[in-house]
Amino acid sequence: TAGITQAPTSQILAAGRSMTLRCTQDMRHNAMYWYRQDLGLGLRLIHYSNTAGTTGKGEVPDGYSVSRANTDDFPLTLASAVPSQTSVYFCASSETGWTAGANVLTFGAGSRLTVL
Amino acid sequence: GEDVEQSLFLSVREGDSSVINCTYTDSSSTYLYWYKQEPGAGLQLLTYIFSNMDMKQDQRLTVLLNKKDKHLSLRIADTQTGDSAIYFCAAWKIKAAGNKLTFGGGTRVLVKP
Numbered sequence: 091t092a093g094i095t096q097a098p099t100s101q102i103l104a105a106g107r108s109m110t111l112r113c114t115q116d117m118r119h120n121a122m123y124w125y126r127q128d129l130g131l132g133l134r135l136i137h138y139s140n141t142a143g144t145t146g147k148g149e150v151p152d153g154y155s156v157s158r159a160n161t162d163d164f165p166l167t168l169a170s171a172v173p174s175q176t177s178v179y180f181c182a183s184s185e186t187g188w189t190a191g192a193n194v195l196t197f198g199a200g201s202r203l204t205v206l
Numbered sequence: 207g208e209d210v211e212q213s214l215f216l217s218v219r220e221g222d223s224s225v226i227n228c229t230y231t232d233s234s235s236t237y238l239y240w241y242k243q244e245p246g247a248g249l250q251l252l253t254y255i256f257s258n259m260d261m262k263q264d265q266r267l268t269v270l271l272n273k274k275d276k277h278l279s280l281r282i283a284d285t286q287t288g289d290s291a292i293y294f295c296a297a298w299k300i301k302a303a304g305n306k307l308t309f310g311g312g313t314r315v316l317v318k319p
Contacts, residue, residue, distance in 0.1 A: 094248075125309075130214065132294060132311040133249075180248055187305060192237045192256070193298050195307070197248030 093117070094198035096181050102204045103171050111166040111201045113181030121187030122164040123148075123195065124156060126177040133180065139164055140187040171205040178202050210297050210310035217316045224282040226313045228295030233276060235297040240269065240280045243292040243312070252280070252293075290317045 097112045115122065120141045125133040125148075135148030139158040153175060155167045164183075168175055179202075182195040209231045218224045230238070236257050241249040255262045255269045255278075262269045268281040282289055295310040 130311050132210075133309040135307075182248075192239075192254050193305065193307060194239075194251050194254070195241075195249070197250070199246070199248050 094181055094183060094196060096179075096198035096201050098201060099199070100202040100204075102206065103168075105172055105205055106170055109168045109171055109203070111168075111179055111181075111203070113164045113166070113198060114162050115164075115181075115183045115196075116162065117183060117196065118161060119183035119185050119196070120161070121184045121193075122158065123182045123184075124154070124164070124166045125180045125182065126150065127180060127200070128177050136166065136179075138187065168203075171203075173205045176203060176205045210295055210308050212293075212295055212310040212313045214311070215314050215316070217318060218285050220285060220287060220317055220319050222285055224280075224285045224289065224315060224317075226280045226282075226293050226295075226315065228278040228280075228310055230276050230278065230295075230297045230308075230310075232297065232299055233273065235299045237298040238269075238271060238278050239294075239296040239298070239307075240267075240278075241294040241296060241309075243294065245291075249294060285315075285317050287317050287319060290315060 094115045123138045124136040134150050137156040139145045142161045178200045180200050181198040184195050212228045239254040240252040242252050243249045266283045270279045292312040294312045
């Protein structure tokens, strides 16, 4: 089934440790995104990439970094995790981030991260 | 910036209609979306409406857009237990500095048998 694969599904991490959340899509979408979901706050954009080789900051980028070496992969790295980064992380993709038309996102199933 | 707001919770009886409401602040939003999130899963697109439309119907789903009041609603007819989920409203805006998609906080819908 075509779509987005995220790994790990769930992780408990000690504060100060580093962690990379993996995201792979097989739809050849140009644009990819990382969101975090927190109760009552909806989804907030962390970083995005409109095409391979480029990345941009979203609403809440501090403490996170991303890379987009190719079209399919968009890993999210926490260099030194803090408890406020406890959240559910969703990777998403869309055909293009620049469209003036409807920009429909396809989401992965999420990665639940707990930082203690 | 754009704010998108929704009520937190809606309870409805099976077979009744559900209406989920959303307000947004930026009148230049071009597309407005409804996404559904089932437990333990990512968001899935339900439907979307272009800002020059007032209404869109798709089977049991009806989207109403009031641009003057910046109000969007999703009506689910004949609500089923499988409709229990979190529903997110989102607004898409084209900007020179970069397009932006803003999500509301989500409305948890509980369908009671």
